[in-house]
Amino acid sequence: MEDSREETREEPKQETPKETLVSLRSVTRSVTLPDDQQLHILKGIDLAVYSGDHTAIVGRSGCGKSTLLNLLGLLDVPTSGELEFLGQPADRLGNNARARLRGSTVGFVFQQFNLLPGRSALDNVITPLFYAKGKEFWRRREIAMDMLDRVGLAARATTMPNMLSGGEQQRVAIARALVRRPRLILADEPTGALDVETGQSVMALLDTVATETAAALVTITHDTNVAALARACYRLDSGVLSPLSVPAAAGVGA
Template sequence: VLRLDGVRKSYNIGQPNEVEVLHGIDMRVEHADFAALVGPSGSGKSTLLNQIGLLDSPTAGELYLLGKPTREMDDEARTALRGRHIGFVFQFHHLIGAFSALENVLMPHMVAHGKPDREALDRARNLLADVGLEKFADRKPGELSGGQQQRVAIARALVTRPALLLADEPTGNLDTKTAADVFKLLRRFNAEFGCAVLLVTHDPRLAETCDRTITLVDGRIDSDQ
């Protein structure tokens, strides 16, 4: 699904305060992987996630998504590839308050394809049912609990059937039980849909329950096991 070959990322290039944050990252994520990305604050996790999510491009090296090199892509091509093949779940769900749960789930589809057809509507409703919220499809985010909102966010991330799901501290804002439920959902969809999951977390207990843990230290992969 994902391959990074010698990915480097620098900021303030050519300036006296130029700094390289990622120092030649080599990494692979296979179909149906369920991996944790961990590391201390300042290790470069956010920068690496921005590269993987095609929100930014490397200074050097190459990042391949489904075999396609992305470094030289323009913003339009990168956005289209990201919209089709990558799903995002964040610590804060970023739902749109004026829209219903169903409309929020449909948002990535509408951005990519315009007005949803019957198939897209059915897929969105089925995903809400999968996360236990079929009865809340017409409710606005403000009418849902934090855990329910995060489950809507997971359904939204999966509506395009992405090859890769990026989860950035997806349980960091939830209580222990709700966090466990959200983690089970990610596990379930990883198994059922075969989408690779890369989960960024500061919680070592959560990382231990993943199949693989990638540790980033000072912009380099310290271990991958």
């Protein structure tokens, strides 16, 4: 007897579209020099940063990396072009509105750590939570301690920065950047002051936490080995951004 049952086929799963956190279209940034000449730092930048992605931007010193990071982090606005952050035109937001959005949405990790020298590791991580509201503010110590535990430094909570190793200081800086669960993490040369092994550990930690929280991670670096850990890579050269193909990393900081 023939089997009359119809063969059922599974429909291919469609990926959920990623949310665009930051979008730059034809963005330029120029400054006026003392002799009234224009210095063109960024020239026609097109870039989209999506939720859950890890993007790397590679460039030498003086190529405009810091200027681009300032735009992505709402510290500055373009001279021309369009910059949208969570669908809002950045140039239409006042300084206070940009500061509020930046404080609740963006986390910064810097090469030099920028920890407060007279404060313990825990106090450094708590600092961003003083700008929080409601339960997040009242539970700030507990939240900060949980984040220190996430980066493996719960036992060093009361230690001052000058008693921490370089890798430990960077992990405190990462905990501070992530304590408010930012949607966008901007890491500016995060392994530049670290040895190879510690740099690998720091990048793995950043990538893991960003993936778990569905945050976008943008790494600004001169090191192609660091860039190779990202899923999308770009080169910034003389203010011009272009896609970059990077081979698998041999070792961060190598």
